[in-house]
Amino acid sequence: MNTRERIIAAADQLFYEQGFEHTSFADVASAVEISRGNFYHHFKTKDDILEAVITLRLAKTQEMLELWEAEGSSPAERIQGFIQILIANRKSIMAHGCPVGTLCNELAKLDHDAHTEARKIFGLFRDWLAQQFAAGGRKRDATTLALHLLARSQGVATLANAFGDEAFIRAEVRDMCQWAEAQVANSGRAASPTSSPKAKKG
Amino acid sequence: MNTRERIIAAADQLFYEQGFEHTSFADVASAVEISRGNFYHHFKTKDDILEAVITLRLAKTQEMLELWEAEGSSPAERIQGFIQILIANRKSIMAHGCPVGTLCNELAKLDHDAHTEARKIFGLFRDWLAQQFAAGGRKRDATTLALHLLARSQGVATLANAFGDEAFIRAEVRDMCQWAEAQVANSGRAASPTSSPKAKKG
DNA sequence: GTCTATACCTGGATAGAC
DNA sequence: GTCTATCCAGGTATAGAC
Numbered sequence: 391m392n393t394r395e396r397i398i399a400a401a402d403q404l405f406y407e408q409g410f411e412h413t414s415f416a417d418v419a420s421a422v423e424i425s426r427g428n429f430y431h432h433f434k435t436k437d438d439i440l441e442a443v444i445t446l447r448l449a450k451t452q453e454m455l456e457l458w459e460a461e462g463s464s465p466a467e468r469i470q471g472f473i474q475i476l477i478a479n480r481k482s483i484m485a486h487g488c489p490v491g492t493l494c495n496e497l498a499k500l501d502h503d504a505h506t507e508a509r510k511i512f513g514l515f516r517d518w519l520a521q522q523f524a525a526g527g528r529k530r531d532a533t534t535l536a537l538h539l540l541a542r543s544q545g546v547a548t549l550a551n552a553f554g555d556e557a558f559i560r561a562e563v564r565d566m567c568q569w570a571e572a573q574v575a576n577s578g579r580a581a582s583p584t585s586s587p588k589a590k591k592g
Numbered sequence: 593m594n595t596r597e598r599i600i601a602a603a604d605q606l607f608y609e610q611g612f613e614h615t616s617f618a619d620v621a622s623a624v625e626i627s628r629g630n631f632y633h634h635f636k637t638k639d640d641i642l643e644a645v646i647t648l649r650l651a652k653t654q655e656m657l658e659l660w661e662a663e664g665s666s667p668a669e670r671i672q673g674f675i676q677i678l679i680a681n682r683k684s685i686m687a688h689g690c691p692v693g694t695l696c697n698e699l700a701k702l703d704h705d706a707h708t709e710a711r712k713i714f715g716l717f718r719d720w721l722a723q724q725f726a727a728g729g730r731k732r733d734a735t736t737l738a739l740h741l742l743a744r745s746q747g748v749a750t751l752a753n754a755f756g757d758e759a760f761i762r763a764e765v766r767d768m769c770q771w772a773e774a775q776v777a778n779s780g781r782a783a784s785p786t787s788s789p790k791a792k793k794g
Numbered sequence: 795g796t797c798t799a800t801a802c803c804t805g806g807a808t809a810g811a812c
Numbered sequence: 813g814t815c816t817a818t819c820c821a822g823g824t825a826t827a828g829a830c
Contacts, residue, residue, distance in 0.1 A: 393795080393796090407701070408701055408702070408703075409613070409698065409701040409702065411611070411613055411614055412613055412701060412702055414822075414823055414824085415823070415824070415825090416822085416823075424795095424796075424797090425796070425797055425798075426797095426798095426823095426824090426825090427796070427797055427798070427799085427826090427827095427828095428795070428796050428797065430824090430825065430826075431795060431796075432795095434825085435824085435825085436823095436824075485700070486700065486701060487697050487700060487701075491750045491754075492697050492701065494750070494753065494754045495689050495693075495694050495697060495750065495753060496611065496698070498687070498688065498689060498753050498754075499609070499610055499611040499614060499688060499689075499694065500610070500611065500614055501610075508754075509754045509755060512751070512754050512755070534763065537751060537760055538764065538767075540747075540751060541744070541747035541748050541750070541751045541764060542743070542744060542747050543747070544746070544747040544750040544751060545742075545743035545744050545745070545746040545747025545748070545750070546743050546747070548693045548696070548697065548743070548746040548747070548750065549714070549739060549742060549743045549746060551696065551697060551700050552693075552696045552700075552710075552711040552714050553711060553714070558739055561736065562740065562743060565740075595813080595814090616804080616805055616806085617805070617806065617807090618804085618805075626813095626814075626815090627814070627815055627816075628805095628806090628807090628815095628816095629808090629809095629814070629815055629816065629817085630813070630814045630815065632806090632807065632808075633813060633814075634813090636807085637806080637807080638805095638806070638807095
């Protein structure tokens with residue numbers, strides 16, 4: 391990994407943990423253990439680093455989705471794999487929220503041009519999920535279902551971050567998995583539009 | 593409205609639109625049309641303003657919930673009133689996200705002490721919603737249902753902010769209303785844990 | 795490519811006149 | 813209570829030596 395890549399990786403992590411604006415060049419430089427002067431040899435402005443970080447995230451997301459596509463044996467299983475990242479990443483989500491959602495939120499507030507690029511990460515997840523629902527027989531409302539699931543996982547991340555409640559994450563993940571199962575199982579019929587999270591110990 | 597109150601009101605709005613960190617004393621002072629020096633007569637530090645803003649938001653939220661409590665004629669109607677704020681505030685949500693969720697997120701990233709105070713706003717909504725579900729016959733899982741609904745509305749706000757898609761908000765609101773209706777109608781029985789957003793024009 | 799030194803600006807915060 | 817003037821820290825960015 392060359393210096394440029396190390397800078398991007400460090401910025402990626404710090405932007406997630408501390409936010410874009412709150413992270414200074416000095417923070418990144420000290421994480422990479424280079425001088426600030428050297429820093430500017432690789433990136434002219436802070437926006438350039440942001441752009442590189444978003445590009446990296448897009449690439450990593452794309453790669454992950456392709457892996458899931460290859461590994462999962464059915465649409466239902468793949469969708470459940472997506473939902474499970476809430477549990478796999480629960481510690482960092484409780485500490486810092488969802489990397490995608492919080493970055494988009496921050497860039498929207500800053501009225502930053504890169505917001506357009508950042509939301510493409512959401513777009514990748516949306517399209518991949520829609521593809522799974524379509525493959526599961528829900529061609530007509532695949533994107534609606536994808537956005538619905540994406541929204542739910544975002545909401546879980548936001549509240550998990552606010553309350554730090556791991557049991558809440560697990561309960562919602564369980565419910566989302568059951569919901570997803572029912573969607574692609576129910577492929578032919580129009581499913582009921584109502585649901586309930588399972589009552590505790592119910 | 594005295595100067596202090598005007599400062600808090602301006603800070604409240606700017607923190608929402610631009611974020612806490614991105615908003616400078618100069619921004620607030622110029623919005624209130626006072627000098628920066630005068631500013632410090634009212635608030636010693638930036639954290640003091642943040643605290644005042646959160647206190648204001650807590651009070652306004654409490655007041656709003658009490659109003660809804662008095663005005664709504666049934667638990668189901670009150671819950672639907674809560675859901676409808678996503679539509680009433682759709683423009684600002686698409687532009688800046690949810691005021692509560694985005695503030696909590698930002699404070700978590702800054703590792704700011706006020707995070708504890710800020711999440712109490714979520715707590716007010718959670719408890720009020722739980723109260724409605726309990727009144728609707730769902731005493732046992734009232735808080736679970738409340739958190740579920742709160743999470744869903746947060747997720748809708750996050751994606752609405754990212755994509756600026758008003759139709760998406762309306763579709764999710766419709767689905768949440770139907771879900772809520774079914775919950776308090778179904779009071780006695782354990783409801784099915786699965787749901788689907790309605791297929792478009794389905 | 796990497797460093798040190800430094801210029802420049804913004805933003806938080808203070809002092810003191812009115 | 814309000815103002816102007818000012819200080820200081822930190823953050824972005826540049827110049828130039830090695």
